[in-house]
Amino acid sequence: MFVLRLDLPGIDPQSIDLAVGRNVLTVRAERASGLPQGAEVLVDERVLGRIPRQVFLGDARDADRIEADHGQGVVRVPISEKARPRKIAITVGRTRGHLRLTPAARLGRSFPVPAAPTGRRPLPGVAR
Template sequence: MLMRTDPFRELDRLVERVRGTAAHPAGMPLDAWREGDGFFVELDLPGVDPESIDLDVERNVLTVKAERKPTYGENTETVITERPVGMFSRQLFLGETLDTQKIEASYEAGVLKLRGPVTEQAKPRKIAISGGGTARNWAADGGKPRLPGPGRVMPRGPDAVQDAHRPPVLS
């Protein structure tokens, strides 16, 4: 028979189960990566019935819910219970670069695998450079485009482009 000698160990296990640790997060540990034109997410859900997994996407937020039920009965006296049971939930913020209408999911060997394609606007692309007036104007200024200086304001409106690394110019 197994014996426990540390009276605070059960409290430590409870705290770890609820809060998790850096090495073993509570709930659903995951890996996510982008490869080519796809974005991939794998969540560890060992011992979860595939019928209990629920996936919802709303406004680029993917919600994963799953339930792990205990394998022992209600009238069983447990000696050690370290595997978490109950409802688990995790939300992933997908951003605007994923096509949420085409996300695919599969579950095998305790791993939930999600794959979503990257939208056309987020794919890298080449921009053609045209010749003519713009190139001559830049060459006249020493090969650099003109940026707003004191007293000049950047263009506003739907066609204006704002550099993410510079604060907006206030007029």
């Protein structure tokens, strides 16, 4: 999982717009001055006006399930990866009469020999 964090202090969460299209996450926000009309500013460290950002997600990110949350001036966008193609190995053994499928990553490259059920003798010819 990847996380995008945007520091947007002083911006109303209702004015933040997030959109996804063609594997690009676009963030638009607007910060208003908030000062009274005619106030003289000595120092202002915050950028005023529109704040656009675009982040290229790539093909490996799941753009269909993006959600965002806002708290204490930070927008947090967790982005999960799409399911990667992978090989599924078949473990020989029975589980209630059905084959049991196990991801090949957990098995390595070999097929493990199933353990004998509790209270029963091992199958003949099967080494432990």
